[in-house]
């Protein structure tokens with residue numbers, strides 16, 4: 001499974017990238033607005049850090065405008081993926097961009113029918129919003145499962161990108177379902193490391209090591225110096 005980070009905050013992206021497990025990044029107009037920085041500059045910097053797919057969303061609501069924005073955004077960096085909303089004009093835009101070889105992330109997906117429409121338009125990614133579906137009293141993970149199954153039925157190449165992930169249980173279930181990608185807020189990506197037994201075990205090993213009375217580098221260097229003459 002690919003891990004994308006769902007933020008436009010450069011510090012968060014830098015830290016997640018430093019762990020070596022980050023495959024890409026998704027932004028949206030709300031996340032960009034939250035940072036209060038220049039959109040194009042921010043996208044360029046994210047691409048340079050991530051060195052993988054970075055979704056930048058168009059805001060025009062007509063296909064001509066979306067295409068103009070998309071073609072400019074694509075010139076910012078080779079890693080830019082164009083994000084379009086799942087509305088008829090967005091789908092029309094997706095079809096054109098896909099035929100030009102531009103990767104497209106179709107966002108704001110809330111049904112299997114919508115996901116199939118995006119796949120037929122050549123989307124590279126479809127983004128079902130799990131958390132926002134849960135918020136309406138429906139089952140976001142059930143939708144994710146349905147999309148993965150229906151895509152399998154018809155051998156669609158479009159990757160399912162689980163979005164609007166709110167907690168680590170969402171993430172666990174997304175992996176069980178076989179979602180190709182998940183985009184995670186930084187906080188949840190960090191939470192995935194956490195286990196009380198890891199912390200307890202690590203503390204125990206360190207306490208026992210204190211009784212050895214030597215550090216690893218010293219003992220290893222002494223051994224290597226002796227062996228290598």
Ligand code: E4P
Nearest residue numbers: 006026027028132163164165
């Ligand atoms: C996906 O690309 C979106 O940016 C994001 O996952 C939306 O999540 P939210 O529902 O927490 O805003």
